[in-house]
Amino acid sequence: MKKVKLGFAPTRRSIFSAPDAVKYANLTRTKLEELGIEFTDIRDINEEGLLYNDEDMQKVYEKFTKEKVDGLFFPHCNFGTEYVLARLARRMNLPVLLWGPRDERPDENGIRLRDSQCGLFATGKVLRRFQVPFTYINNCRLEDPEFSRGVRDFLAVCNVVKVFKHTRILQIAPRPFDFWSTMCNEGELLERYNIQLSPIPMPELTKELKKAKKEGGEVVKVISYVKEYMNVKIKEEELENVAALKVAMKHLAEKYGCNAIAIQCWNALQEEIGIMPCAANSLLNEEGIPVVCETDIHGAITAVMVEAAALDDTRSFFADWTVRHPDNENGELLQHCGPWPISVAKEKPAVGYPLAFDYPGAVEAEAKQGNITLCRFDGDNGEYSLLLGRARGVDGPHTKGTYLWVEVENLKRLEAKLVEGPYIHHCVGIHKDVVPVLYEACKYIKVTPDLYDPIEEEVKAYLRGEN
Numbered sequence: 001m002k003k004v005k006l007g008f009a010p011t012r013r014s015i016f017s018a019p020d021a022v023k024y025a026n027l028t029r030t031k032l033e034e035l036g037i038e039f040t041d042i043r044d045i046n047e048e049g050l051l052y053n054d055e056d057m058q059k060v061y062e063k064f065t066k067e068k069v070d071g072l073f074f075p076h077c078n079f080g081t082e083y084v085l086a087r088l089a090r091r092m093n094l095p096v097l098l099w100g101p102r103d104e105r106p107d108e109n110g111i112r113l114r115d116s117q118c119g120l121f122a123t124g125k126v127l128r129r130f131q132v133p134f135t136y137i138n139n140c141r142l143e144d145p146e147f148s149r150g151v152r153d154f155l156a157v158c159n160v161v162k163v164f165k166h167t168r169i170l171q172i173a174p175r176p177f178d179f180w181s182t183m184c185n186e187g188e189l190l191e192r193y194n195i196q197l198s199p200i201p202m203p204e205l206t207k208e209l210k211k212a213k214k215e216g217g218e219v220v221k222v223i224s225y226v227k228e229y230m231n232v233k234i235k236e237e238e239l240e241n242v243a244a245l246k247v248a249m250k251h252l253a254e255k256y257g258c259n260a261i262a263i264q265c266w267n268a269l270q271e272e273i274g275i276m277p278c279a280a281n282s283l284l285n286e287e288g289i290p291v292v293c294e295t296d297i298h299g300a301i302t303a304v305m306v307e308a309a310a311l312d313d314t315r316s317f318f319a320d321w322t323v324r325h326p327d328n329e330n331g332e333l334l335q336h337c338g339p340w341p342i343s344v345a346k347e348k349p350a351v352g353y354p355l356a357f358d359y360p361g362a363v364e365a366e367a368k369q370g371n372i373t374l375c376r377f378d379g380d381n382g383e384y385s386l387l388l389g390r391a392r393g394v395d396g397p398h399t400k401g402t403y404l405w406v407e408v409e410n411l412k413r414l415e416a417k418l419v420e421g422p423y424i425h426h427c428v429g430i431h432k433d434v435v436p437v438l439y440e441a442c443k444y445i446k447v448t449p450d451l452y453d454p455i456e457e458e459v460k461a462y463l464r465g466e467n
Contacts, residue, residue, distance in 0.1 A: 002312040007069035008039040016078035017113040024077040040067040052081040071158035076100030079119035096134035146465025160441035163308040171199040173264035175295035181424040184297040198256035208248035231350040234360040246280040260300040275361035278338035286341035302377040309434035315341040316430040338363030340402035355400035367404035369393025385448040
Protein backbone atom coordinates (compact mmCIF):
# COMPACT_ATOMS: atom_id res chain seq x y z
CA MET A 1 0.00 0.00 0.00
CA LYS A 2 1.23 3.45 -0.94
CA LYS A 3 2.56 5.57 1.92
CA VAL A 4 1.24 9.13 2.10
CA LYS A 5 2.80 11.66 4.46
CA LEU A 6 0.75 14.27 6.30
CA GLY A 7 2.01 17.59 7.59
CA PHE A 8 0.58 17.64 11.12
CA ALA A 9 -0.01 21.18 12.42
CA PRO A 10 -2.39 21.34 15.41
CA THR A 11 -3.54 24.83 16.29
CA ARG A 12 -4.88 26.91 19.19
CA ARG A 13 -6.09 30.45 19.98
CA SER A 14 -4.64 32.44 22.88
CA ILE A 15 -7.87 33.24 24.75
CA PHE A 16 -8.70 29.54 25.26
CA SER A 17 -6.88 26.93 27.34
CA ALA A 18 -3.37 26.30 26.02
CA PRO A 19 -2.79 23.27 28.31
CA ASP A 20 -5.95 21.61 26.98
CA ALA A 21 -4.87 22.35 23.40
CA VAL A 22 -1.51 20.67 24.07
CA LYS A 23 -3.32 17.73 25.66
CA TYR A 24 -5.54 17.15 22.62
CA ALA A 25 -2.69 17.65 20.20
CA ASN A 26 -0.79 14.87 21.95
CA LEU A 27 -3.86 12.60 22.03
CA THR A 28 -4.25 13.14 18.28
CA ARG A 29 -0.59 12.30 17.68
CA THR A 30 -1.04 9.05 19.61
CA LYS A 31 -4.15 8.16 17.59
CA LEU A 32 -2.38 8.75 14.27
CA GLU A 33 0.49 6.53 15.42
CA GLU A 34 -2.01 3.81 16.37
CA LEU A 35 -3.52 4.03 12.89
CA GLY A 36 -0.08 3.71 11.29
CA ILE A 37 -0.30 7.15 9.69
CA GLU A 38 3.00 8.68 8.60
CA PHE A 39 3.21 12.36 9.53
CA THR A 40 5.70 15.17 9.94
CA ASP A 41 5.24 16.88 13.31
CA ILE A 42 5.95 20.44 14.49
CA ARG A 43 6.96 19.70 18.09
CA ASP A 44 10.41 21.12 17.34
CA ILE A 45 8.96 24.46 16.16
CA ASN A 46 7.93 25.66 19.63
CA GLU A 47 7.48 24.30 23.15
CA GLU A 48 3.79 23.56 22.67
CA GLY A 49 4.06 21.86 19.30
CA LEU A 50 1.16 24.04 18.08
CA LEU A 51 0.76 26.52 15.22
CA TYR A 52 -0.71 29.89 16.14
CA ASN A 53 1.52 32.72 14.80
CA ASP A 54 3.14 33.86 11.56
CA GLU A 55 6.71 33.51 12.81
CA ASP A 56 6.25 29.80 13.43
CA MET A 57 4.22 29.44 10.23
CA GLN A 58 7.32 30.24 8.17
CA LYS A 59 9.30 27.57 10.03
CA VAL A 60 6.51 25.05 9.52
CA TYR A 61 6.35 25.90 5.81
CA GLU A 62 10.08 25.28 5.43
CA LYS A 63 9.93 21.99 7.35
CA PHE A 64 6.90 20.62 5.50
CA THR A 65 8.43 21.60 2.17
CA LYS A 66 11.71 19.90 3.02
CA GLU A 67 9.88 16.77 4.21
CA LYS A 68 7.74 16.72 1.03
CA VAL A 69 4.45 16.18 2.78
CA ASP A 70 1.47 15.22 0.62
CA GLY A 71 -1.30 16.89 2.60
CA LEU A 72 -1.91 19.18 5.59
CA PHE A 73 -3.81 18.17 8.73
CA PHE A 74 -4.99 21.01 11.00
CA PRO A 75 -6.52 19.65 14.23
CA HIS A 76 -8.24 22.51 16.09
CA CYS A 77 -7.21 21.63 19.64
CA ASN A 78 -9.02 24.70 20.85
CA PHE A 79 -10.56 27.49 18.72
CA GLY A 80 -7.43 27.74 16.55
CA THR A 81 -5.78 30.56 14.62
CA GLU A 82 -7.55 30.39 11.28
CA TYR A 83 -5.64 33.08 9.36
CA VAL A 84 -2.24 31.48 10.07
CA LEU A 85 -3.49 28.12 8.83
CA ALA A 86 -4.94 29.74 5.72
CA ARG A 87 -1.67 31.48 4.89
CA LEU A 88 0.25 28.23 5.25
CA ALA A 89 -2.29 26.24 3.22
CA ARG A 90 -2.28 28.73 0.37
CA ARG A 91 1.52 28.73 0.17
CA MET A 92 1.79 24.94 0.17
CA ASN A 93 -1.04 24.29 -2.32
CA LEU A 94 -1.78 20.81 -0.95
CA PRO A 95 -4.97 19.06 0.16
CA VAL A 96 -6.12 20.29 3.58
CA LEU A 97 -7.88 18.30 6.30
CA LEU A 98 -9.82 20.12 9.03
CA TRP A 99 -11.02 18.49 12.24
CA GLY A 100 -11.43 19.32 15.89
CA PRO A 101 -12.11 17.09 18.91
CA ARG A 102 -15.63 17.36 20.26
CA ASP A 103 -15.88 19.88 23.11
CA GLU A 104 -16.54 18.79 26.69
CA ARG A 105 -19.42 19.82 28.89
CA PRO A 106 -18.89 23.32 30.42
CA ASP A 107 -17.55 23.08 33.99
CA GLU A 108 -19.54 23.85 37.16
CA ASN A 109 -18.86 27.56 36.66
CA GLY A 110 -20.03 27.51 33.03
CA ILE A 111 -16.48 27.83 31.67
CA ARG A 112 -15.66 26.33 28.28
CA LEU A 113 -12.00 25.47 27.70
CA ARG A 114 -11.70 25.02 23.91
CA ASP A 115 -14.63 25.88 21.59
CA SER A 116 -13.03 23.77 18.85
CA GLN A 117 -16.21 23.55 16.79
CA CYS A 118 -16.60 27.32 16.70
CA GLY A 119 -13.04 27.70 15.47
CA LEU A 120 -13.66 25.25 12.65
CA PHE A 121 -16.50 27.43 11.41
CA ALA A 122 -14.13 30.41 11.31
CA THR A 123 -11.36 28.48 9.56
CA GLY A 124 -13.72 27.20 6.87
CA LYS A 125 -14.73 30.77 6.05
CA VAL A 126 -11.17 32.09 5.93
CA LEU A 127 -9.95 29.20 3.76
CA ARG A 128 -12.73 30.01 1.30
CA ARG A 129 -11.58 33.64 1.28
CA PHE A 130 -8.08 32.39 0.46
CA GLN A 131 -9.59 30.15 -2.25
CA VAL A 132 -8.11 27.07 -0.58
CA PRO A 133 -10.17 23.89 -1.01
CA PHE A 134 -10.34 21.65 2.04
CA THR A 135 -11.73 18.39 3.39
CA TYR A 136 -13.64 18.30 6.66
CA ILE A 137 -14.10 15.53 9.22
CA ASN A 138 -17.09 16.41 11.37
CA ASN A 139 -16.49 17.54 14.94
CA CYS A 140 -16.17 14.16 16.68
CA ARG A 141 -14.16 12.26 19.27
CA LEU A 142 -10.87 10.56 18.43
CA GLU A 143 -12.46 7.21 19.26
CA ASP A 144 -15.37 7.71 16.87
CA PRO A 145 -15.17 5.61 13.67
CA GLU A 146 -15.67 8.63 11.45
CA PHE A 147 -12.31 10.02 12.57
CA SER A 148 -10.29 6.96 11.53
CA ARG A 149 -12.24 6.54 8.30
CA GLY A 150 -11.97 10.24 7.47
CA VAL A 151 -8.20 10.31 7.93
CA ARG A 152 -7.68 7.18 5.82
CA ASP A 153 -9.92 8.50 3.07
CA PHE A 154 -8.03 11.79 3.13
CA LEU A 155 -4.76 9.90 2.64
CA ALA A 156 -6.28 8.36 -0.49
CA VAL A 157 -7.41 11.79 -1.69
CA CYS A 158 -3.87 13.11 -1.20
CA ASN A 159 -2.54 10.18 -3.19
CA VAL A 160 -4.89 10.90 -6.10
CA VAL A 161 -3.89 14.57 -6.13
CA LYS A 162 -0.17 13.77 -5.95
CA VAL A 163 -0.31 11.17 -8.72
CA PHE A 164 -2.57 13.29 -10.94
CA LYS A 165 -0.28 16.31 -10.71
CA HIS A 166 2.85 14.25 -11.40
CA THR A 167 1.66 11.91 -14.14
CA ARG A 168 3.81 11.26 -17.17
CA ILE A 169 2.46 8.86 -19.79
CA LEU A 170 4.57 6.84 -22.20
CA GLN A 171 2.76 7.21 -25.52
CA ILE A 172 3.80 4.37 -27.81
CA ALA A 173 3.01 5.55 -31.36
CA PRO A 174 0.09 7.79 -32.39
CA ARG A 175 -3.51 6.73 -31.98
CA PRO A 176 -4.85 4.32 -34.61
CA PHE A 177 -6.23 6.29 -37.54
CA ASP A 178 -9.80 5.13 -36.98
CA PHE A 179 -9.83 6.16 -33.32
CA TRP A 180 -10.72 9.82 -33.55
CA SER A 181 -12.48 9.37 -30.21
CA THR A 182 -9.16 8.98 -28.36
CA MET A 183 -7.57 12.21 -29.59
CA CYS A 184 -6.40 14.52 -26.80
CA ASN A 185 -5.01 18.01 -26.34
CA GLU A 186 -1.45 17.41 -25.12
CA GLY A 187 -0.65 21.07 -24.60
CA GLU A 188 -3.81 21.69 -22.62
CA LEU A 189 -3.16 18.70 -20.33
CA LEU A 190 0.30 20.07 -19.59
CA GLU A 191 -0.77 23.69 -19.12
CA ARG A 192 -3.77 22.92 -16.96
CA TYR A 193 -2.78 19.81 -14.99
CA ASN A 194 0.99 19.29 -15.45
CA ILE A 195 0.22 15.95 -17.10
CA GLN A 196 3.06 15.14 -19.47
CA LEU A 197 3.35 12.80 -22.45
CA SER A 198 6.51 11.03 -23.58
CA PRO A 199 5.75 10.02 -27.19
CA ILE A 200 7.96 7.43 -28.87
CA PRO A 201 7.67 5.86 -32.35
CA MET A 202 6.90 2.19 -32.83
CA PRO A 203 10.45 1.35 -34.05
CA GLU A 204 11.85 2.45 -30.67
CA LEU A 205 9.64 -0.15 -28.99
CA THR A 206 10.60 -2.94 -31.37
CA LYS A 207 14.29 -2.07 -30.95
CA GLU A 208 13.93 -2.36 -27.17
CA LEU A 209 12.07 -5.64 -27.60
CA LYS A 210 14.90 -7.14 -29.66
CA LYS A 211 17.38 -5.97 -27.06
CA ALA A 212 15.38 -7.66 -24.29
CA LYS A 213 15.30 -10.95 -26.22
CA LYS A 214 19.03 -10.78 -26.85
CA GLU A 215 19.86 -10.16 -23.18
CA GLY A 216 17.42 -12.87 -22.17
CA GLY A 217 17.45 -12.89 -18.36
CA GLU A 218 14.34 -10.85 -17.62
CA VAL A 219 12.46 -12.43 -20.50
CA VAL A 220 13.07 -15.92 -19.09
CA LYS A 221 11.67 -14.83 -15.72
CA VAL A 222 8.54 -13.41 -17.34
CA ILE A 223 8.00 -16.61 -19.34
CA SER A 224 8.27 -18.63 -16.14
CA TYR A 225 5.76 -16.34 -14.42
CA VAL A 226 3.27 -16.61 -17.30
CA LYS A 227 3.48 -20.41 -17.33
CA GLU A 228 2.81 -20.50 -13.59
CA TYR A 229 -0.14 -18.09 -13.49
CA MET A 230 -1.71 -18.45 -16.95
CA ASN A 231 -2.81 -21.23 -19.27
CA VAL A 232 -0.59 -20.81 -22.32
CA LYS A 233 -2.29 -21.58 -25.65
CA ILE A 234 0.26 -19.97 -27.96
CA LYS A 235 3.57 -21.15 -29.40
CA GLU A 236 6.83 -20.89 -27.45
CA GLU A 237 8.32 -18.26 -29.75
CA GLU A 238 5.12 -16.23 -29.51
CA LEU A 239 5.26 -16.42 -25.72
CA GLU A 240 8.86 -15.20 -25.88
CA ASN A 241 7.68 -12.16 -27.82
CA VAL A 242 4.97 -11.49 -25.22
CA ALA A 243 7.55 -11.60 -22.43
CA ALA A 244 10.04 -9.46 -24.36
CA LEU A 245 7.36 -6.87 -25.11
CA LYS A 246 6.51 -6.64 -21.42
CA VAL A 247 10.17 -6.15 -20.51
CA ALA A 248 10.66 -3.60 -23.28
CA MET A 249 7.68 -1.46 -22.27
CA LYS A 250 8.74 -1.47 -18.62
CA HIS A 251 12.29 -0.41 -19.56
CA LEU A 252 10.95 2.43 -21.72
CA ALA A 253 8.59 3.61 -18.98
CA GLU A 254 11.53 3.71 -16.56
CA LYS A 255 13.76 5.44 -19.12
CA TYR A 256 11.27 8.27 -19.66
CA GLY A 257 10.10 8.47 -16.03
CA CYS A 258 6.52 7.42 -16.79
CA ASN A 259 3.92 5.99 -14.41
CA ALA A 260 1.48 4.82 -17.13
CA ILE A 261 1.50 3.71 -20.76
CA ALA A 262 -0.84 4.22 -23.71
CA ILE A 263 -0.04 1.96 -26.66
CA GLN A 264 -1.33 2.01 -30.23
CA CYS A 265 -1.74 -1.80 -29.98
CA TRP A 266 -2.95 -2.38 -33.57
CA ASN A 267 -2.20 -2.85 -36.49
CA ALA A 268 1.42 -1.82 -37.04
CA LEU A 269 2.66 -3.66 -33.94
CA GLN A 270 1.30 -7.02 -35.07
CA GLU A 271 2.99 -6.69 -38.45
CA GLU A 272 6.32 -5.96 -36.72
CA ILE A 273 6.40 -8.60 -33.96
CA GLY A 274 3.58 -11.02 -34.82
CA ILE A 275 1.60 -10.76 -31.55
CA MET A 276 -1.07 -8.73 -29.84
CA PRO A 277 0.27 -6.68 -26.92
CA CYS A 278 -2.66 -7.55 -24.63
CA ALA A 279 -0.90 -10.19 -22.50
CA ALA A 280 2.15 -7.95 -22.06
CA ASN A 281 -0.20 -5.13 -21.05
CA SER A 282 -1.85 -7.47 -18.56
CA LEU A 283 1.47 -8.33 -16.95
CA LEU A 284 2.42 -4.66 -16.54
CA ASN A 285 -1.03 -3.83 -15.19
CA GLU A 286 -0.56 -6.54 -12.58
CA GLU A 287 2.67 -4.85 -11.48
CA GLY A 288 0.88 -1.54 -10.97
CA ILE A 289 1.98 0.14 -14.21
CA PRO A 290 -1.33 0.95 -15.93
CA VAL A 291 -1.31 0.22 -19.67
CA VAL A 292 -4.26 1.21 -21.85
CA CYS A 293 -5.12 0.44 -25.44
CA GLU A 294 -5.60 2.46 -28.63
CA THR A 295 -3.33 5.26 -27.37
CA ASP A 296 -6.09 6.46 -25.07
CA ILE A 297 -4.30 9.14 -23.04
CA HIS A 298 -7.41 10.07 -21.08
CA GLY A 299 -7.88 6.38 -20.30
CA ALA A 300 -4.35 6.20 -18.88
CA ILE A 301 -5.04 9.26 -16.71
CA THR A 302 -8.20 7.57 -15.44
CA ALA A 303 -6.29 4.41 -14.56
CA VAL A 304 -3.65 6.18 -12.47
CA MET A 305 -6.37 8.13 -10.64
CA VAL A 306 -8.36 5.02 -9.80
CA GLU A 307 -5.38 3.06 -8.52
CA ALA A 308 -4.21 6.05 -6.48
CA ALA A 309 -7.68 6.29 -4.92
CA ALA A 310 -7.26 2.68 -3.77
CA LEU A 311 -3.82 3.59 -2.32
CA ASP A 312 -2.37 1.23 -4.94
CA ASP A 313 -3.50 -1.94 -3.14
CA THR A 314 -6.00 -3.03 -5.83
CA ARG A 315 -5.46 -3.37 -9.56
CA SER A 316 -7.76 -1.68 -12.06
CA PHE A 317 -8.92 -2.84 -15.49
CA PHE A 318 -9.36 -0.89 -18.73
CA ALA A 319 -12.55 -1.79 -20.60
CA ASP A 320 -14.90 -1.04 -23.45
CA TRP A 321 -18.58 -0.46 -22.86
CA THR A 322 -19.70 -2.87 -25.59
CA VAL A 323 -23.23 -4.36 -25.69
CA ARG A 324 -26.29 -4.50 -23.49
CA HIS A 325 -27.00 -7.62 -21.47
CA PRO A 326 -29.40 -9.90 -23.39
CA ASP A 327 -31.62 -10.48 -20.33
CA ASN A 328 -30.88 -7.70 -17.81
CA GLU A 329 -32.28 -4.28 -18.75
CA ASN A 330 -29.64 -2.51 -16.67
CA GLY A 331 -26.81 -4.86 -17.60
CA GLU A 332 -23.83 -4.10 -19.84
CA LEU A 333 -20.75 -5.97 -21.07
CA LEU A 334 -17.34 -4.58 -20.10
CA GLN A 335 -14.76 -6.22 -22.36
CA HIS A 336 -11.39 -5.83 -24.01
CA CYS A 337 -9.00 -8.05 -25.96
CA GLY A 338 -7.10 -9.02 -22.85
CA PRO A 339 -5.14 -6.30 -21.02
CA TRP A 340 -6.70 -6.94 -17.62
CA PRO A 341 -4.40 -7.89 -14.74
CA ILE A 342 -4.33 -11.48 -13.52
CA SER A 343 -5.64 -10.59 -10.07
CA VAL A 344 -8.91 -9.36 -11.61
CA ALA A 345 -9.68 -12.78 -13.14
CA LYS A 346 -12.32 -15.08 -11.69
CA GLU A 347 -10.15 -18.10 -12.50
CA LYS A 348 -6.77 -18.81 -14.08
CA PRO A 349 -6.63 -16.78 -17.34
CA ALA A 350 -5.42 -18.10 -20.68
CA VAL A 351 -3.09 -16.53 -23.23
CA GLY A 352 -4.66 -17.11 -26.61
CA TYR A 353 -6.29 -15.35 -29.54
CA PRO A 354 -8.55 -12.26 -29.43
CA LEU A 355 -12.02 -11.85 -30.85
CA ALA A 356 -11.25 -9.59 -33.81
CA PHE A 357 -7.63 -10.36 -34.81
CA ASP A 358 -5.67 -13.33 -36.11
CA TYR A 359 -2.57 -12.65 -34.02
CA PRO A 360 -1.88 -14.40 -30.69
CA GLY A 361 -1.17 -12.74 -27.36
CA ALA A 362 -4.55 -11.82 -25.92
CA VAL A 363 -5.74 -12.85 -22.47
CA GLU A 364 -9.00 -14.72 -21.97
CA ALA A 365 -10.74 -14.61 -18.60
CA GLU A 366 -13.99 -13.60 -17.00
CA ALA A 367 -13.41 -11.10 -14.21
CA LYS A 368 -14.49 -11.55 -10.63
CA GLN A 369 -17.93 -10.24 -9.79
CA GLY A 370 -18.67 -8.15 -6.71
CA ASN A 371 -19.02 -4.40 -6.24
CA ILE A 372 -16.90 -2.17 -8.44
CA THR A 373 -16.27 1.49 -9.21
CA LEU A 374 -16.38 2.61 -12.84
CA CYS A 375 -15.04 5.94 -14.04
CA ARG A 376 -13.68 7.92 -16.97
CA PHE A 377 -11.63 11.14 -17.07
CA ASP A 378 -12.34 12.96 -20.30
CA GLY A 379 -12.92 16.33 -21.85
CA ASP A 380 -13.49 18.32 -24.97
CA ASN A 381 -13.75 22.01 -25.85
CA GLY A 382 -11.58 22.88 -22.87
CA GLU A 383 -13.84 21.34 -20.21
CA TYR A 384 -12.82 18.22 -18.23
CA SER A 385 -14.84 16.00 -15.96
CA LEU A 386 -14.70 12.64 -14.24
CA LEU A 387 -17.60 10.28 -14.88
CA LEU A 388 -17.93 7.95 -11.93
CA GLY A 389 -20.29 5.62 -10.19
CA ARG A 390 -20.91 2.14 -8.88
CA ALA A 391 -21.81 -1.16 -10.48
CA ARG A 392 -21.85 -4.84 -9.57
CA GLY A 393 -20.78 -7.88 -11.50
CA VAL A 394 -23.55 -10.23 -12.66
CA ASP A 395 -23.88 -13.47 -14.57
CA GLY A 396 -24.01 -13.34 -18.35
CA PRO A 397 -23.09 -15.23 -21.53
CA HIS A 398 -19.50 -16.32 -22.17
CA THR A 399 -17.54 -14.15 -24.58
CA LYS A 400 -13.95 -13.69 -25.76
CA GLY A 401 -11.16 -11.63 -24.21
CA THR A 402 -11.22 -10.29 -20.68
CA TYR A 403 -14.79 -9.45 -19.74
CA LEU A 404 -17.33 -8.80 -17.02
CA TRP A 405 -21.08 -8.31 -17.23
CA VAL A 406 -22.15 -5.53 -14.87
CA GLU A 407 -25.42 -4.08 -13.66
CA VAL A 408 -25.95 -0.40 -12.90
CA GLU A 409 -28.91 1.39 -11.36
CA ASN A 410 -30.13 2.90 -14.62
CA LEU A 411 -28.36 1.95 -17.84
CA LYS A 412 -30.38 4.35 -19.99
CA ARG A 413 -29.19 7.27 -17.90
CA LEU A 414 -25.58 6.08 -18.11
CA GLU A 415 -25.83 5.42 -21.85
CA ALA A 416 -27.04 8.97 -22.44
CA LYS A 417 -24.05 10.37 -20.56
CA LEU A 418 -21.64 8.26 -22.60
CA VAL A 419 -23.14 9.33 -25.92
CA GLU A 420 -23.68 12.98 -25.04
CA GLY A 421 -20.16 13.27 -23.67
CA PRO A 422 -17.51 14.26 -23.17
CA TYR A 423 -16.96 10.52 -22.70
CA ILE A 424 -16.31 7.64 -25.09
CA HIS A 425 -16.64 3.85 -25.05
CA HIS A 426 -13.66 3.35 -22.71
CA CYS A 427 -13.75 3.25 -18.93
CA VAL A 428 -11.69 1.98 -16.00
CA GLY A 429 -13.04 -0.32 -13.32
CA ILE A 430 -11.75 -1.41 -9.93
CA HIS A 431 -13.06 -3.90 -7.38
CA LYS A 432 -13.29 -1.31 -4.61
CA ASP A 433 -15.61 1.57 -3.74
CA VAL A 434 -13.45 4.63 -4.39
CA VAL A 435 -16.30 6.90 -5.50
CA PRO A 436 -16.16 9.19 -2.40
CA VAL A 437 -12.37 9.50 -2.62
CA LEU A 438 -12.41 10.42 -6.30
CA TYR A 439 -15.35 12.79 -5.78
CA GLU A 440 -13.43 14.59 -3.01
CA ALA A 441 -10.17 14.63 -4.98
CA CYS A 442 -11.87 16.48 -7.86
CA LYS A 443 -12.07 19.68 -5.79
CA TYR A 444 -8.27 19.79 -5.53
CA ILE A 445 -7.45 19.01 -9.18
CA LYS A 446 -10.16 21.29 -10.63
CA VAL A 447 -11.98 18.52 -12.49
CA THR A 448 -15.79 18.37 -12.38
CA PRO A 449 -17.13 15.17 -10.76
CA ASP A 450 -19.97 13.69 -12.82
CA LEU A 451 -21.89 10.96 -11.00
CA TYR A 452 -23.88 8.82 -13.43
CA ASP A 453 -26.38 7.92 -10.68
CA PRO A 454 -28.05 10.51 -8.38
CA ILE A 455 -25.92 9.58 -5.36
CA GLU A 456 -24.23 12.92 -4.67
CA GLU A 457 -26.02 13.47 -1.35
CA GLU A 458 -25.17 9.90 -0.31
CA VAL A 459 -21.49 10.50 -1.14
CA LYS A 460 -21.47 13.79 0.76
CA ALA A 461 -23.12 12.11 3.74
CA TYR A 462 -20.41 9.45 3.73
CA LEU A 463 -17.70 12.11 3.64
CA ARG A 464 -19.39 13.85 6.58
CA GLY A 465 -19.23 10.60 8.52
CA GLU A 466 -22.98 10.04 8.59
CA ASN A 467 -22.97 6.39 7.55
